[in-house]
Amino acid sequence: MDTRRPLNITVCVKRVPDTETRIRISPGGADIERDGVKYVPSPYDEFAVEAALQLVEAAGGQSPAGAGSLAGGAGAGTGTGQVTLLSFGPEAAKESLRAGLALGAHRAVLLKGEPGMDGWATARVLAAELEGDAADLVLFGVKAVDDDQQQVxxxxxxxxxRPCATSVAAIDVDGGVATCRRAVEGGHEVVELDLPAVLTITKGRYEPRYASLRGIMMAKRKPLVEKEAPSIEAGLVVERLDLPPARPGGRIVGEGPNAVPELVRLLREEAKVL
Structure with a gap:
């Protein structure tokens, strides 16, 4: 029996430095130099946004026209389901939220503040906002590509x-139950969770779509609420950041069969892989 119903989904989105950006450590050594750094939505969060859009569509809901295959005009309180984006960050994080609105999300909320590196503090800020949220699902990317913590x-x-499943590659919702396919080493695991639930999304079924020009224009008119984030003291303090050491250049040890003994020696004594 098909027991689909409209879904309300909140997706937590984080702005991160573009992976193509050259990162420099600040003079104090405990942060990066942020001037001139290009920021983008964390790539795994884009999978989460796509998952939310597809789930709302599959449940019979609609997203504002102008993004991918979704069309229509649903919004808050219409009873047809909606996707809300939530971010904790500085004023500039609105750019990442607008990018998600251009893809088809209905509304966004920005908790203005400086998240820092303490995932526990960030989680408490987000949870305080989500406490009264009636969302059926709260989605995160499986990790943020800047800190790789996978904790929030x-x-x-x-x-x-709420129940939680991580590294989810595919979701099917029937009634009040979410069936999730988790990506695990060497295979997949299928789990069921009662709604409301929290999921972290990884690459799988959900390939992020591109925003259309119409979607980008409509995003400017969609509601984006700004709030001051609650002040929560961080319990984790970064003492020092270091860039990875430079990779040494390659070495030519000879040519043909005569080079094999020297190559074996280097692999054994220097690389220590034999």
Whole structure:
């Protein structure tokens, strides 16, 4: 029996330095130099946004026209489901939220503040906002590509007292149950969770779409609420950041069969891989 119903989904989005940007350590050594750094939505969060859009569509809901295959005019309170974007960050994070609105999300909320590197503090800020959220699903990217912690989603789930599945590659919702296909080493695991739930999304079924020109124009008119984030003291302090050491140049040890003994020696004594 098909028990689909409209879904309300909140997607937490983080702005991160573009992976193509050259990163420099600040003079104090505990942060990066942020001037001139290009920021983008974390790529895994884009998978989460796409998952939310597809789930709302599959449940019979609609997203504002102008993005991908979704069309229509649903919004808050229409009973047809909606996608809300939530971000904790500086004023400039609105750019990442507008990018998600251009893809088809209905509304966005920015909690203005400086997240820092403490995932636990970030989780508490987000959970405080989500406490009264009636969303059926709260989605995160499986990780943020800047810190690679993979902690905030599960922490938020614990703070909200909701079930959580991580590294989810595909989701099917039937009634009040979400069936999730998790990507695990060497295969997949299928789990079921009662709604409301928290999921972290990885690459799989959901290939992020491109925003159309119409979607970009409509995003400027969609609601984007700005709030001051609650002040929560960080429990983690970064003492020092270091760039990876420069890779040494290659070495030519000879040509033909005569080079094999020297190559074996280098692999054994210097590279220590034999």
């Amino acid at each position: 989603g599960p922490m938020v789930a614990e703070l909200l007292g």
